[in-house]
Amino acid sequence: MDVLISGAGVAGSALAYWLRHHGFTPTVVERAPRVLAGGGAVGFRGEALDVLDRMALLEQVHGLPAVIFTGELIGLLYEVTRQEVEYVFGDSIATLEQDAGGVRVTFERGRPRRFALVAGADGLHSRTRSLVFGPHQRFVRHLGLYTATFSLPNHLGLPDNGRLSSMPGKAAAVLSTCDNTGARAELHFASGPLAYDRDDAAQHKRIVAEQFAGEGRPIPRLLEEMSRAQDLFFDANAQVEMDRWSSGRVALLGDAGYCAAPTSGRGASQALIGAYVLAGELAVAGGDHTVAFATYEREMRGFVAEHQQMGREGADRFFMGTPIQEASGMADADAPGMAHAQIVRLKDYAPSFAATRP
Structure with a gap:
């Protein structure tokens, strides 16, 4: 079952990992010419640590300093997926046409292709979101x-x-x-x-x-x-506020669907959790996207509401002149103390999707 993922950031690369883990065939398209680097500081707590643990990446992350950066995390995710996942750099989605059997996708550079599902993980300014749900201005709160x-x-x-x-x-x-x-x-x-x-x-x-x-x-x-x-x-x-994150065979995750803003300190954590849940629900549903997308949204709404509230509070603290904790920056205020955070277990997914890995 072929799944196109738009965006090779934290959300997209993590989704590619979990889809492949469950037997799907993901393809990642990224408009940048190479693996994304740089970015702000990131940190993890609770459920995000559980996701990293299940990916066998927790030890590597703990081996890094208390403050790590988005590009370093993306690099780790790329390294554990690149052998089994097709990455297409320097290209992006131009159009999407859905029908009962799949999605026909045209690209800015590459030839048209057909996929069973499409996942938009292309950030705050998501092209996927604008093509399927409407203009950027309808959903983004500055x-x-x-x-x-x-x-x-x-x-x-x-x-x-x-x-x-x-x-x-x-x-x-x-x-x-x-x-x-x-x-x-x-x-x-x-x-x-x-x-x-x-x-x-x-x-x-x-x-x-x-x-x-x-x-x-x-x-x-x-x-x-x-x-x-x-x-x-x-x-x-900014934050992305939407009543739903899926339409037909297209679903959004990470900043594309529910950006909490850097002031939340939970952007990377939310992306990891969303990728784990979306792939898991697709696996449990046997690839039935109508069931999986609905359950994914129910599972994620609580996380998103909490994280977006933290984003608004973080912005309020800035305007009130509250000092920002040294060594954290605003880009992910939960980075310090990561090694002391406790793992909070997410639910386990026992896939019924009948696929064999090569």
């Missing part, structure tokens, strides 16, 4: 904050934590990478919705530089490093 992240040399000599500066309506964090030879900076500022080209990194740098112009140390040095960075990520802190 929280009044923007975040920029980029890599830089560890010129501060940081240990396995970080340093943070805050000022009215702005904050900056510098976090060391796992080997302490490099670091990542996170710059956050308050603003209403901004108009810009999502693919224009030079424009993003100008926006951030203008917002932080005139600030004292260490901001001038960080802006200088940002001007040279090749991996800048810049986006709004």
Whole structure:
């Protein structure tokens, strides 16, 4: 049973793992030319630790420092899936046409293909969501904050934590990478919705530089490093609010369906849990998407409601001037103390999908 996954981030790569585990044949299409790198800090608690444990990745994650980054997690997921999962980089979905037997997909570059199901794991600005459910503006709630992240040399000599500066309506964090030879900076500022080209990194740098112009140390040095960075990520802190995450043979997961915003500190955890549940429900339902998608939504609603509430509270704390915990940054406030978090077990999935792995 062929399943197309749009997006090779945390949600998409984790879904590919679990679908393959249950005997499905996933294909992942990613608009970026290579495995995604960089991104903000991530951490895990409870059910997300259980997912990592069941993927035999928990020990590897615990071997990293308290603060790890999105790109490092995606790299781990890619390494454990790339031998059995088809990844198509440098392409994206152009159109989707559903019928009783499947979904015909055309791509921006590749030839048209047909799949039994499609999963949109393509982030806050999901192309899959806009094609199937409607315009971006209908579902995205802006929280009044923007975040920029980029890599830089560890010129501060940081240990396995970080340093943070805050000022009215702005904050900056510098976090060391796992080997302490490099670091990542996170710059956050308050603003209403901004108009810009999502693919224009030079424009993003100008926006951030203008917002932080005139600030004292260490901001001038960080802006200088940002001007040279090749991996800048810049986006709004926003949430995706939808009454349903599936339509016919297409389902959404992760930020595409229920983004909680970086201020929640639960983005990566939510993506891992959603991938585990969606694949598991498809397996238990024997591939019957009508049953599986409905159960997936019921199982995930509680997680999503909790995490989105945390995202709104995180944004409120920023505007109230509450200090951000040192070494966590806003990009995932649950990162510190990860090693002490307790595993909370998700339900087990005994697949009835009759497929044999090669």
